[in-house]
Amino acid sequence: MLLGIDVGGTFTDAVVIKDGQVWASAKTPTTHGQLLRGIIMVIDKVLAGINQADVRRVALSTTIVTNALIEGEIDKVALLLLPGPGLNLEGLTPGEPHFLSGYTDHRGREKALPVKDEVSTVCRKIGGSKAAAVVGKFAVRNPAQERQVADWVQECLRPDHITVGAELSGSLNYLRRINSAYYNAAVWRIFTDFAAAIENAVAERGITAPVHILKADGGTLPLGAAQERPVEAIFTGPAASVLGIMALTNLTEPVISLDIGGTSTDIALWQNGVPLLATGGAVVNGYPTAVRSFWLSSVGIGGDSYVRRQGDKLLVGPMRRGPAMACGGPEPTVTDALRVAGMIEYGDQELARKAMLLVAAEGQTPDEAAGETLRAATHTVCKAVADMLSEQAARPVYKVEDIVHGTVFKPELVIGVGGAAKGLVPMVAQELSLPWQVPDGHMVANAIGAASSRPTTEITLRADSAEGYYTVPELGIKRPVDKQRFSLADAWAAAETHLAERAVAGGINETAPVSERIYEEEFNVIRGFTTIGKIMTCKLQLKPGVLVPVQAGRFGDE
């Protein structure tokens, strides 16, 4: 049995999946300020009548990190940077950066050494910080200086936690690694406390199964490994829904997915059965980070979106004034329009008609007002879809082949989940002239996604046989290679080994983990007229996805 929990803005959902079927589901109000209480409540509710010992894994999608950031409940971080020459970072990072000497260049060669006295001076100045982040430019090409400075910081400052930039992300982009590392260190304590509490609570209930945390890229990590990289547990709600879609359907064609909630619709584009990832990573608190995340566009249209008429214009969203009038709310909403249009069956029909009358133009019937409301809502969603499609078409590529023969993303299906999906998805699909699908179980797709998501991790192996070494920044590894013989095949073989090592170290011991090559680059290094080596980059991941396809079963019509 797989237990999945998704803490949302309004409700906390849980499901139990057995043999690919939703076995039980439960919903409780989210307990803001005391997340843990709501999570325990929903666990007790969903496991009523189920033998705890049968639970094989608990997976949790939680807002703990997101909330800590929104509410500013984050720690002060000592941010130590080795920027070398380049962009002036003053004012571009969160917190107050402290710039240190030391520089590693684009080939991973040390061009200037870090100075211990500088580090101890900075540590004296900022004494008292419990968390620190050390980030060096091009540390992904050679982690030595970053690690050296981290050791010095440990010695001088003795913080509870140090985040080292290249361990969070093996990709180029210093600015993003700085921002990732800063926020990782900033939420480390609150996440660690939360993890301990969850572990206790789960153990107290006699559940011995491992607890996994969902990440923004839709993979899970065992709680222990997640504590080293808590920033990745941001934005897991939308990721959970996306995973839910993956579990409930079996998509291979290019798809537009809509997760229509109370106040917003999250749009994702899918290719080859997986959603596209955000270029570079997620934006956290307005700062671009290297946190791997789905590429989602969020528009302010949902079931509870406030509908009103201003002059001769009908406006829908983005704000919410409460639930639908049909459900006892104060103001007209999209749900009221859906009720009047006969697209949903819950809520009071008469109250819904009253709501539509409030926004009707002169001479308009409630039915006509409902139609106009839904067209406006549909139009807003379709515009966001169109923007995403043109952004996708404009994504830069660096090869002639990709410009001349590159494929254009052409969606073939609209798929939707969430409260108002049944009503809005067909209308959006019609405007886009595409077929649509709302899978059974769509109301708890988020919790299904959390329950069934696979653990993932990834590594970047960059080999520079001319310099005679390879690095795996996520693991802090730099190893010599044979300058003459080391080939791309060798690089991939080494990458497989290191990925397996990383998985085991992180507590991922799936029976048959499937690795997937996500990036490959190979260049000849030529000096004079002689090839003196190759520069190769291999990115390998444990393939994200679902442990089992899921059937909604008797909970499908909820």
Add this chain to the structure above:
Amino acid sequence: MNNKKLGLVFFPAFDWAITPSHPEREERLLYTRDQIVEEGLLDLPAIREYRPKLATIQDAQRVHIGVPDIASLITDAHLVSAGGAITAAEAVMRREVTNAFALVRPPGHHAMRVVHGTRGFCTINIEAIMVEYLRRHYGLNKIAIVDTDVHHGDGTQDIFYHDPDTLFISFHQDGRTLYPGTGAVAELGSPSALCSTVNIPLPPGTTDAGLHYVLDNLVLPVLEDFRPDIIINSAGQDNHYSDPLANMAITAQGYARLAEKLNADIAVLEGGYSIEEALPYVNTGIILAMAGLDYSRVVEPDIARCPRQSEDNTRYIAQLVGKWQEIWGERETLRREAIAQAGDFWQRRRSIYYDDSGIQERQSETVRICPHCLGYQTVSTQAEGHSFGVKSAFAAIIPRNSCNACRTQAQDALYKAKKENSHDHYFLQDKEMDVLQQI
């Protein structure tokens, strides 16, 4: 307060090379990519990245006469690189950005009007294609091109040699010491366009100080006098002290300050072959300067290697600038005299070498000195190479805004040559109608 927004077309053509070990190979912009991406420049709000569009054959033929045709001489990479320059220009024209940088390859400034093959790593002239695209689609007229590559931009000079509306300024390492050998002060343009070609051949070893002396005392004042609708920078980066193919001593700071002072609307990458020591830093510096951001921290790790400028060079540069200030001051008189001296037609004969293709071209050119328009032109060309064989062509060129007499005479000249049957191919390039016809 920064009110700039830079459009960046970055296209390193990671799957294209002239030959595997050629300086124009896949690896050229690898380390530049590393630096730009690592700096996080593409995430800054002051920078917007664009994907290059593909230029068309018609875009290329607005400038070039390919023998036997341009399509058979180029690869897709050339159309992407020219398209990248056009994409950059259009982003500026549509006011999506304040200025733009096409950081693309392959380069183009050695490609001349007539093309038989590849020379100086260039097959089609990406700036010239962009310039004529802007004239055709955006109605621009006066355009200034400042070529800051270490090699003389002989292709661009050739294309605009008879065009008084295109000011071509090139500073470069003196042609007596470097490929392609041209670019002397005396190459001023044909009579009707005299002094719209400004060559500033600098001595080997010129540093930031010398370069900025030339910029402050000559290039910027000349640009101010010319009052162009738009300024384009042919942004070669091989004046860098570490460049393996040249002998100058410019730094990343020197280039960044140049970009800031020049304030070009559009910059297009040309050469630059110190792919590890220079390009990552020079490009970062230029991008930051063009985006109005602080570039003061972009300093090469091996800056101590950069030589100082000799006193001889400082003196020589001051004299050269002084000489040019004189010429520029008298440009109208000089133009009148040249026109009077030329009579009805101005002619020249040249030998042009295609180093990458191993072709020797002999070309003779005539320009009608027309009181009403830019004057029609004819070109007779014959090229020979080892495996290439011999190819010849005759072309007549009708300029934009041409008078009726020039239109008719150009066609007559072409049909006369065709009748004489002395060439393999005959072309009419009609810039008025925007067509290149093979007759």
